[in-house]
Amino acid sequence: MTSTLRLEAVTAANLDTALGIDVRPDQAHLVDPVVKSLAEAYVHPGVAWPRLILDGERPVGFLMAFFDIDFKGDGGTDIRSGLWRLNIAAGEQGRGYGRFAVEAVATEIRRRGGTRLTTTWHPGEDGPERFYLRLGFRPTGETSGSERVGELHLTAEPEPEPEPESGPA
Template identity: 70%
Template sequence: MPSSPHLQEITADNFETAINLRVRPDQEHLLAPVVKSLAEAYVHPGTAWPRLICDDDEVVGFLMAFFDIDWTGRGTDFRSGLWRLNIADGMQGRGYGRFAVESVVDEIRRRGGTRLTTTWHPGADGPTGFYLALGFRPTGETSGDQTVGVLELS
């Protein structure tokens, strides 16, 4: 388990560290690079919530949450959840992914939400098992080629 995990806002001081974060080479096709996430955060101010995942002073991952996105574009289905989760090469299996999801859960609850939505690439090389083990259930929807999952917050 991580010794002292925490989230850190991305600033000019840690921007280079953030964009240089790399996942395992065999996972690169499953995840957008951090720089793309930061560009998306820039064009979705107030909705996107990018954060570095740190253990003491070491950057071990990146997450980007979203809040109150109009999921269908019709103004009737607003969702909050986990947009991106990148755990650095060599840092998986240490509880950082779980910490990241729990941090987003806490922020959604703080904002009055009751559900966390996310998407993932299905298949043997994707993170399906990780999300199911955390209690997510597939909704039956897809977003592009990704599975949509939801975690009910109690």
């Protein structure tokens, strides 16, 4: 993975770029299109965090995270943050962009004080379950609609190694 990977907020200036992100046709039934994500972000402005995934200046995907939602809808007994949507462009898959996206969301959740990352996926052979399990997600036994719920427990990011002290030679 190169240091040219970054996230960029979706704005009026890059909206068409975001809308142009499409997964492979055989995956379209597994993840909603970017346009639905942006509509959801519009009606959930304090919760949704839509971002383009860029490699340099080249758009390679889209993600939408969520922060501090009442996951069970029961008045706040189970507040969660996580990955709401992940769309890696059809021609860009298998290059580590999905892993980068999950790591970027994990970093943002940690920054906000969270200790777990929740996501959902469609079960089945053609679904992304193996991808999420390889990253350390574990099924919770819950479902959200027809999707399986998984969690990744976040540890604190490692502290950078201190610079060696250089004394007189």
